[in-house]
Amino acid sequence: MSSPYPNGDREKVASKLPSALQQQLKIRCAELGLDIQDAVTTAVNDWRASSRPAPDIDTAGARSFSTWLPTGLYDQFKESCGERGVSYTQGLAQSVRVWLDANPSPRSDARGDEPARIVVCNQKGGVGKTAVSAGIAQAYAEAGKRVLLVDYDPQGHLSEQLGVPQIEPDHDSLVAHMRGESDGDLRELVTVIEEERFEKRLHLLPSCFDGFLLDSSLGILSAQKRGFQKEAALEMALRPIEPEYDVIILDCPPSLGIAMDAGLYYGRRRRGEAAGHSGVLIPVLAEDSSATAYTMLSQQIEDLCEDLRMEIDYLGLVVNLYDSRRGYVATSSLEQWKSIGDPPVLAVISDLKEQREAVRMRRPLLAYAPHSDQAEAMRQIAKGAGR
Template sequence: MASPYPDGEREKVASKLPSALRQQLKVRAAELSIDIQDAVTTAIHDWQAKTGPLPTVDTAGADSFSTWLPAGLYDQFKATCSTRDVSYTQGLAQSIRGWLDSQAGETPPDTGIPERKVVANQKGGVGKTSVSAGIAQAAAEAGKTVLLVDFDPQGHLSDQLGVEQIGPGEDSLVTHMNAEGRGDIRDLLVTIEGERFGKRLQILPACFDGFLLDAKLATNRVIRHKETALERALEPIESDFDVVVIDCPPSLGMAMDAAIYYARRRENERQGVSGMVIPVLAEDSSATAYTMLSQQIESIVEDCNIDVESLGLVVNLYDSRRGYVATSSLTAWKNLQDPPVLAVIGDLKEQREAVRKVKPLLQYAPLSEQAEAMRQIWSAIS
């Protein structure tokens, strides 16, 4: 449907678009310094001018999307959809997909800065570890060199991938964050085997001393700016990787401050590739935890004068059979729109089975719905 713009030249259009496509549109428009409404206008005009059959776009999970179009264009668009016998959602998705493909241009110059995906939520049990592992595997599968950092002292990520945690007092991420590292941090990395990953996926294991990290940072007189500790520790190995994924602890302490700072957009870095990925559940306590994390991010942004992007939400362990609380919570997450919902992952068995088998999900069940969701998330944030 459409409603008039105050000056009459445009009308507000309400339609639907897959969240991943919406995020890609937002990022590309920002890179080109153009308004999203102008990008969509061009996309629809180009789509209308094309002849012959067009590839179908997967619109599963498409959610509400609105923009302003020149008056009358949406009526023309709907008429073209009818002529081509496609839904309005499919027509819009084809338009946006075509525009994105036409605007791909050259690959941005290599800045030597890896993409940094910080997976966080103050609430435990929302699936931070499974999402961290999943998107790291999807990136490695796609040909990227990936560093997966187990930043949670509980070490669930290390355990799930069959990697031994680092013992107390040994050289670790914690010692390097506290300027006490005794060796090359590269020596701590472990390669995750699997044909799909081609030795491109490495993990920095958890360490038991991580439970003391906040206290160590608080009392460390050498480090003046505590929020930079994670970045300084990882800086020597960043150039070895295309992507760094951080699996954060369920905490709002100094360790989380350092992770948020690490996710900041750096100079000359394009938008939409580094930032926060936030797994949530479709229930009320998850919304409370999200609010607390958002406030912490805002505080770090203000105190350090930095830009930290929220790349999106992942609604995990969703089961509509849990009734109104689940379905209404899912609707509320989707209605946020910024950040967008990157994927809705059902409460399925494959991830639990992969954990029991001590195998990466994309190796254990590469064709599963959960594995496809991880690829969807990676595609949306890369």
């Protein structure tokens, strides 16, 4: 609803907006010396003019929100909402979210105020995605960062290795939140890894068995629910808890499906975010089949970027389980990985016993063997990926 401004050039608009967005909008406008009505005017105009798909915002519990907009703009905004198949509340939330992303806080450093989102991926199994995900998460937590480690693989190896049970079917889970089927708080599913070395800074969101059906369920929802963007499902589920972390690391399944698209979308460079702050980290092996898998993954990334008009940064490669005793195939393959140059090889990790022992003991590597060569390699990767 709206009512006229005294001089007639604006009208008061009463709508709804999630309280978290209202607070961020108020703070950001104060930091930038802007009137809220001017910021919302710009936000709505930019949202209407953009042809890029905006991620859905969780508007459950949205509170009353009012501001002054130029006369006629709210009617135009409502028309755009109808054309895009979203509610007025959803359209306004998307507008404000995009504006906040495009106008970062001046108090933020060069990285922006978003958590770093590192997507550890390769559709080839057995390349050490889980070991690398866990290792760099531990390295960041050891260095003082607040870290969320997301077990996005329904096989649940990461959860199992850290001694955390998988979530049973038909229980609240990350997958349920991605499908919009949960009224719960995602925070309640997060487990703190109780190791003194990390001082409660390392958290795990466990895997769930329902993840095996994620590709099909996201595809069905995309076909049945107007305005549902399957690629944004993971981001919408994790967005509410992002402010609590400095780094979020995604241990992906060996897949090239819809769930992988959602994982890659989550790691894209957001508006206003510095290059190299977030992106993909790719563990590989020194063998020919790993090179083929890398080519397929790269093509999926490039296709997704072209389709959704976005950018995904390659943070680096990790040559894992390297053993020069395997001869020419291993040594020549390693040189080929290094010759790529961009993305760079951040570390070469040998196949040593400490990682296997840590897995058997259900303990983090950097707590079990903090001075091992593998632990040092994880710190090196974290430093390189965090450029």
